[in-house]
Amino acid sequence: MSKTSRFSGKRLTLAVLAMSSVAALGVVLAAVFAPYVSAELNPWLEPHQIVDPAPARIAKGRMVGDYFAVEDVGGGVFAIGEPRYYQRNYAYLIIGQERALLFDSGSGTRDISGVVAGLTRLPVTVMASHLHYDHLGGIAPFAHVAMIDLPQTRADVSRGLFRAGRYEYLGLIDHLAPPPVKVGEWLAPGAVIDLGGRSLTVLNTPGHTPTSAALWDAAGHRLFIGDYIYPTTLYAFLPGASLSAYHHTARRLLTTLPADTVLWTAHCCRKGEGVAAPWLSMRDLRDLDAALTRVARGQARPTGFYPRIYPVNRQMTLATGFGWNNR
Ligand SMILES: [Zn+2]
Structure with a gap:
């Protein structure tokens, strides 16, 4: 050589x-x-169509135009769905005697404010269940916005405007920038929103995201829960998600809420029931708690590499990250 x-x-x-x-x-x-x-x-990795070009086929409620579905779920609450949107989001319009609250603003793919105006003449406050683009994306047309008051949400305010961070909003998935939001009302966990004749308690429900909020209608036996829990696959692997927070929230809700509370959730659909406002029960929450216990103890076997999918019950699976970045 x-x-x-x-x-x-x-x-x-x-x-x-x-x-x-x-x-x-x-x-x-x-x-x-x-x-x-x-x-x-x-x-x-997951290219997708934003809006299904086919007409919506809904199992309950009525279509308003060709995009939104409106369903009267009783007790002065309307579910407003986007059945053709790829994530099938549902927002909730909760109507009091003096004002109404829209929980989640829709994805913003189409303007939801006309649908809301067609359902109530009362002043409307909008509050997002969390900061992801499919829940906050439709906020722009609304003048009065309420936000959960936490150090993380306060930190997103600059020069009087709130703007969710890149990984809080996650609009990058669909090439969407976080909208600037003028917050008119900061609501700390435990705050009570008085809509006139009905009140909602603000809960912080970390797990899916750290700043996730839920609204508890104690008199109506309802919890509007956003993306903490819903039928299909729960996302506990995105930036900010935490399995221990998920578990802690489940325990807290199970000890706080009456067993007959109905959980109105933000993504469709229940198995075997077609496209309709997605609800779950406290039994589903108990099943999620049990699944989280099995995952924490290493007693459950996931499928897939990333995310890892664990079974929960007939309505749900749980998608998690790796142990070291999903604590
Ligand atoms: Zn969502």
Whole structure:
């Protein structure tokens, strides 16, 4: 072997070593930052149509125009759904004697405010269950916005305007920028919203996101719960999601809420019931609590690599990240 070939052989070995170290470092970083990496890669890994071009087929309620579904769920509450939107979101218009509250603003794919105006003439306050784009995206047309009062949400205010962070909003999945929001009312956990003749208690329900909110209508035996729980697959692997927070919230709700509370959730659909306002019961919450216990004890076996999917019950599965970034 000549001197030059020994030299270039050494260089080749060094280059291979350097390249494999970079690759290994990349794998480690991708694993550590998996929630962020998966959100960033989502538009390429899971390309999707935003609106189904086919007419909506709803099992309950009526269509308003060709996009929104409106369902009277009783007790002065209307569910407003987006059955053609790929995430099938449902917002809730809760009507009091003096004002109304819209819980979630819709995805913003179409303007929901005309539908709301067709259902009530009362002044409307909008509050998002959490900051993800499919719940806050439709906020722009509304003048009065309420926000859960937490250090993390206060930190998003700059020059009088609230703007959710990139990984709080997650609009990057559909190339959407977080909207600037003028918050008119800050509601701390435990605050009571008086709509006239009915009141709602604000709860902080971390798990899906740290700043998730739920509204408890104690007299109506209802909890408007956003994305903490809903039929289909629960997302506990996105940036900010936490399995221990999920578990803690489940325990707290199970000890606080009466057993006959109906959970009105933000994503359709219940198995076997077609497209309709998605609800669950306290029994489903108990099943979620049990599933979270099994996951924490290592007694459940997931399918998939990222996210990992665990069974919960007939209505739900739970999608989590890796143990080290999803605590
Ligand atoms: Zn959602």
